Amino acid sequence: MKYISTRGKTAPVGFKDAVMMGLAEDGGLLLPESIPALTKDELAAMAKMTYPELAYAVLSKFADDIPENDLKELINKSYASFETPEVAPVVKKGEVFIQELFHGPTFAFKDVALQLLGNLFEYILKERNEKLNIIGATSGDTGSAAIYGVRGKDNINIFILHPEGRVSRVQKMQMTSVTDDNVFNIAVNGTFDDCQDIVKEIFADVEFKKQNKLGAVNSINWARVLAQVVYYFYGYFRAVEKGAEKVRFVVPTGNFGNIFAGYFATRMGLKIDKLILATNENNILSRFINSGDYSIKEVVITHSPSMDIQIASNFERFLYYLYNENSSKVVEKMAELKSTGKITFTDKEIEDTQKLFGTFSTSNMLTETVIQYFYNTFKYILDPHTACGVAAALEFHDANYVCLSTAHPAKFPEVAKKAAGVSPVVPAGISKLENLEKKCILMDCDTAKVKKYLADNI
Numbered sequence: 354m355k356y357i358s359t360r361g362k363t364a365p366v367g368f369k370d371a372v373m374m375g376l377a378e379d380g381g382l383l384l385p386e387s388i389p390a391l392t393k394d395e396l397a398a399m400a401k402m403t404y405p406e407l408a409y410a411v412l413s414k415f416a417d418d419i420p421e422n423d424l425k426e427l428i429n430k431s432y433a434s435f436e437t438p439e440v441a442p443v444v445k446k447g448e449v450f451i452q453e454l455f456h457g458p459t460f461a462f463k464d465v466a467l468q469l470l471g472n473l474f475e476y477i478l479k480e481r482n483e484k485l486n487i488i489g490a491t492s493g494d495t496g497s498a499a500i501y502g503v504r505g506k507d508n509i510n511i512f513i514l515h516p517e518g519r520v521s522r523v524q525k526m527q528m529t530s531v532t533d534d535n536v537f538n539i540a541v542n543g544t545f546d547d548c549q550d551i552v553k554e555i556f557a558d559v560e561f562k563k564q565n566k567l568g569a570v571n572s573i574n575w576a577r578v579l580a581q582v583v584y585y586f587y588g589y590f591r592a593v594e595k596g597a598e599k600v601r602f603v604v605p606t607g608n609f610g611n612i613f614a615g616y617f618a619t620r621m622g623l624k625i626d627k628l629i630l631a632t633n634e635n636n637i638l639s640r641f642i643n644s645g646d647y648s649i650k651e652v653v654i655t656h657s658p659s660m661d662i663q664i665a666s667n668f669e670r671f672l673y674y675l676y677n678e679n680s681s682k683v684v685e686k687m688a689e690l691k692s693t694g695k696i697t698f699t700d701k702e703i704e705d706t707q708k709l710f711g712t713f714s715t716s717n718m719l720t721e722t723v724i725q726y727f728y729n730t731f732k733y734i735l736d737p738h739t740a741c742g743v744a745a746a747l748e749f750h751d752a753n754y755v756c757l758s759t760a761h762p763a764k765f766p767e768v769a770k771k772a773a774g775v776s777p778v779v780p781a782g783i784s785k786l787e788n789l790e791k792k793c794i795l796m797d798c799d800t801a802k803v804k805k806y807l808a809d810n811i
């Protein structure tokens with residue numbers, strides 16, 4: 354399987370190269386040049402597989418430059434770090450299915466992708482006898498999941514910048530309690546945007562980047578999307594076993610990464626009836642699905658910070674398919690977005706989108722109401738991101754919705770406390786961090802100093 358860019362200007366590359374490349378060299382996103390369609394027999398067999406078996410069945414269609422046994426080993430290793438062998442179990446609460454994606458080491462769904470990506474990086478670097486120094490800025494979740502993905506791995510260092518005093522207590526503990534030699538936490542006296550600007554400036558120094566073998570960690574790596582495709586299959590089959598007639602997934606969405614994986618699963622032949630895109634008050638994607646209004650507004654701070662996003666970095670992958678794989682059209686539309694702050698769509702394009710996608714946008718108040726209702730009725734605490742999705746399922750009210758639960762409630766305990774008057778039980782995996790040694794350096798908001806720190810430690 355070869356990978357091409359949504360913008361059509363890079364030569365096709367294999368899976369391993371696509372993983373190492375991340376962003377395509379023409380600024381586009383990588384996609385497989387064709388989508389393998391699963392046969393009825395293959396789908397029937399998949400319904401009975403364990404999570405790692407299913408992951409192999411999906412990934413082997415795309416990662417055909419990794420030998421069978423190696424790929425199996427990479428998958429097994431990645432999902433052995435989850436606290437349940439089911440990896441992504443489905444529970445039923447009243448009429449609503451919840452697929453819990455938070456059983457990984459940092460208690461958020463990003464582990465599903467980043468545990469695999471870390472192992473893939475290590476495998477490919479070893480084979481090529483290369484080194485990689487990952488540098489990234491985080492507002493919380495991605496940084497901790499990325500650190501856990503690569504801690505202790507050979508030939509990789511990771512440097513994560515976070516804004517001092519502006520990530521949650523749990524997130525800070527998760528990152529700084531990782532004391533492996535290859536992990537470097539940098540708390541910056543500044544905001545998340547300051548951290549991101551520093552990273553951008555460092556990447557803009559092409560010579561420095563090359564010399565120090567710098568790489569990024571972000572939600573656009575193809576392997577991340579691919580890892581996420583797997584749990585749609587797993588969740589679909591579990592929901593059917595538990596009585597769902599049509600399966601509709603509700604997906605709390607920020608960067609369009611998670612829901613794109615669901616879209617991709619349908620393109621492989623999984624009969625998902627609807628994909629419901631759930632947003633908070635940052636509702637650009639909801640407006641797009643409702644009426645084709647894709648115009649960027651100011652970011653609003655909400656109860657679900659990991660979805661406080663206006664520019665959905667994975668949306669371009671969907672556009673590529675919406676425009677029937679016409680990469681010139683993608684280039685044109687991305688330029689339109691850059692110059693005017695919006696993309697316009699034809700009625701036909703909106704209709705085509707609505708065939709598969711529905712949407713619902715939630716306020717902070719409704720998020721609290723849903724958390725309270727769920728706790729009072731089922732004694733089950735939802736994290737605020739998940740609650741945005743559950744709000745949609747309750748609104749549509751029938752028995753076929755699988756709500757993806759993207760974080761453990763103990764990661765965002767303040768909202769549950771406010772809404773339902775309870776504090777989520779803190780899992781041992783979080784409470785034990787309290788007493789661990791911490792490793793973090795505090796730095797001024799100064800790109801030159803951060804650069805020196807990188808160079809000294811690589």
Ligand SMILES: *Cc1c(COP(=O)(O)O)cnc(C)c1O
Pocket residue numbers: 461462463494495572605606607608609610611612659660738759760
């Ligand atoms: C990252 C994140 C999301 C949003 O996922 P996207 O792939 O960006 O759509 C939702 N919930 C939580 C808890 C997250 O960490």
